[in-house]
Amino acid sequence: MQSITDKIKQHSFLNLSNKYVVGLSGGVDSVVLLHILHSLGFNCVALHCNFQLRGEESERDEAFAKNFSATFGIPFYSVSFNTKQYASEKGVSIEMAARELRYAWFEEMRELVDAQSVLVAHHTDDVVETFLMNIVRGTGIRGLSGIKAVNGNVCRPMLSCTRLEIEDYAKKNDLTYVVDSSNLEQVYIRNKFRLGVIPLLEEINPSVRQTILTEINRLAEVEQLFEDKIQDVKSDLLFEEQGLFKIDINRLLEQKAVSTVLYEILGEFDFKSDQISAVVDSLDKESGKQFFSKTHRLIKDRDALIIQEIVENTADKFLIEDGVASVSEPIKLSLQLETMPLAFEKGKECAYLDKSKLRFPLMLRKWQAGDSFVPFGMKGRKKLSDYFVDEKLSLVEKETVWVLCSGDDIIWVVGQRTDNRYRVDVNTSMVLIIKNLI
Numbered sequence: 542m543q544s545i546t547d548k549i550k551q552h553s554f555l556n557l558s559n560k561y562v563v564g565l566s567g568g569v570d571s572v573v574l575l576h577i578l579h580s581l582g583f584n585c586v587a588l589h590c591n592f593q594l595r596g597e598e599s600e601r602d603e604a605f606a607k608n609f610s611a612t613f614g615i616p617f618y619s620v621s622f623n624t625k626q627y628a629s630e631k632g633v634s635i636e637m638a639a640r641e642l643r644y645a646w647f648e649e650m651r652e653l654v655d656a657q658s659v660l661v662a663h664h665t666d667d668v669v670e671t672f673l674m675n676i677v678r679g680t681g682i683r684g685l686s687g688i689k690a691v692n693g694n695v696c697r698p699m700l701s702c703t704r705l706e707i708e709d710y711a712k713k714n715d716l717t718y719v720v721d722s723s724n725l726e727q728v729y730i731r732n733k734f735r736l737g738v739i740p741l742l743e744e745i746n747p748s749v750r751q752t753i754l755t756e757i758n759r760l761a762e763v764e765q766l767f768e769d770k771i772q773d774v775k776s777d778l779l780f781e782e783q784g785l786f787k788i789d790i791n792r793l794l795e796q797k798a799v800s801t802v803l804y805e806i807l808g809e810f811d812f813k814s815d816q817i818s819a820v821v822d823s824l825d826k827e828s829g830k831q832f833f834s835k836t837h838r839l840i841k842d843r844d845a846l847i848i849q850e851i852v853e854n855t856a857d858k859f860l861i862e863d864g865v866a867s868v869s870e871p872i873k874l875s876l877q878l879e880t881m882p883l884a885f886e887k888g889k890e891c892a893y894l895d896k897s898k899l900r901f902p903l904m905l906r907k908w909q910a911g912d913s914f915v916p917f918g919m920k921g922r923k924k925l926s927d928y929f930v931d932e933k934l935s936l937v938e939k940e941t942v943w944v945l946c947s948g949d950d951i952i953w954v955v956g957q958r959t960d961n962r963y964r965v966d967v968n969t970s971m972v973l974i975i976k977n978l979i
Contacts, residue, residue: 545706546577549698554691559657560584562650567602567719570662573707579613586654589619590643605719620646636729663697666704669753670734686764687757771805786848810837810848842935849937863901873978881969892953894963896971904946914951915961
């Protein structure tokens with residue numbers, strides 16, 4: 542049987558020529574990891590987080606971690622967090638707050654000391670606990686395939702080691718460590734699984750930990766097959782058009798697992814499972830339904846799901862003075878003055894306006910409810926909202942429309958249609974040509 546030292550030494554992500562930062566809580570897991578790495582000759586820096594959750598015990602842990610590192614001549618850094626305040630401000634659990642604070646600081650320190658990776662002391666018992674927690678909370682296949690040995694800059698050298706192996710190593714090497722009293726109480730979710738759920742499962746199956754680990758390994762292989770397939774499906778369904786992501790609804794509905802496919806696609810845009818379920822329910826409903834994540838908005842259109850990044854609108858009105866040759870904000874336009882006669886280009890991205898009819902400065906703004914104009918080739922007024930319906934513009938397309946105004950009149954619905962009252966006619970001598978450069 543491999544020793545715990547051999548299990549750690551064999552990892553390909555560890556190299557004696559590199560420097561590593563190591564999370565050191567002071568508990569047996571992190572103490573053993575740091576001791577083994579040091580004994581193998583790795584260049585390590587110890588990092589300790591004081592979450593200020595256990596009063597004097599938190600201060601005790603920090604002092605122990607500092608002294609342990611000093612005993613072996615290992616550089617040591619520590620930081621204190623107001624974890625409860627952070628959790629309250631972010632609306633997350635204490636456990637999640639501590640996790641976010643810990644890994645953010647670890648990465649900051651990794652960059653500061655120019656280390657290769659962050660090493661943490663997760664082991665097989667953590668893998669089993671996380672697997673069960675993910676099942677209860679609800680998860681995709683990634684949550685069932687176990688904690689990864691390498692996840693970005695975070696590596697876990699002891700992931701194949703059991704808690705018993707770790708404790709046995711500490712005993713044989715006379716290593717002292719601290720015990721977190723909160724780990725002995727069923728206060729946090731992980732402790733409830735460790736102290737309550739898993740012992741109950743062991744009554745049913747004494748080998749339940751190994752059984753779960755075996756299943757996790759199988760699911761990890763399934764995940765690889767799943768990833769390959771889902772990438773093919775994504776490339777078929779998801780496409781980008783003028784800064785928007787779109788999912789073809791008809792092709793989506795042809796999939797055998799619509800919910801799973803959407804979960805994989807929309808998860809990348811920060812949509813949660815309950816929102817994705819609501820999106821699935823909307824697929825056979827009328828268009829116009831909207832869903833919001835922290836970063837994106839999704840609109841159910843006629844034939845597509847449209848995904849748009851949420852951005853702050855910094856201004857809503859822009860003036861264009863007479864003689865200006867180009868505009869770069871909020872959209873790109875070129876303006877040039879020509880004399881008649883001239884050759885006209887076809888296309889919606891170019892407007893030809895009678896210069897003598899215009900009043901400067903022109904104003905570029907977003908369209909508003911109640912706006913109307915006289916579409917080119919017509920005599921009567923038409924509301925922009927009705928025009929958009931006739932043109933079958935989606936909700937997102939309507940919201941991205943800008944209008945160019947002369948006084949109170951809309952002279953051009955940019956990229957769509959000019960106003961007939963400002964058209965070039967037989968009496969026109971000077972023509973203002975405006976091109977939308979997109």
